[in-house]
Amino acid sequence: MSTNDNAKNIDLEQAAKLIHALERDLAQVRGGAQDVQRLRDEVETLRNLLNSPVQRHHWVSDSLHDIRSLLDETVDEAIYEGTTISRYAADIARILGL
Numbered sequence: 001m002s003t004n005d006n007a008k009n010i011d012l013e014q015a016a017k018l019i020h021a022l023e024r025d026l027a028q029v030r031g032g033a034q035d036v037q038r039l040r041d042e043v044e045t046l047r048n049l050l051n052s053p054v055q056r057h058h059w060v061s062d063s064l065h066d067i068r069s070l071l072d073e074t075v076d077e078a079i080y081e082g083t084t085i086s087r088y089a090a091d092i093a094r095i096l097g098l
Helices: 003-008 012-027 034-051 057-073 077-082 085-096
Strands: none
Touching (some): 012 085
């Protein structure tokens, strides 16, 4: 299956639920570490994509991949304080069909 086909199979409702949960948890993270801000920015970007009247599945897929990469790269203790990284990474992998 091509990348474009995978993008078309993304469950946008599940992605929206995930973003809502991430936003809620990130709001509880204290501090403004650069990694945390990058993650907040990418989550906001994905929220905007999901709320757009024109649904571009491949953009959602790219954004989910970016968020997953940021979660994987983040080792800052503040992130672990406010989120459950492994759960989000697993949810994103499931949404992307990985």
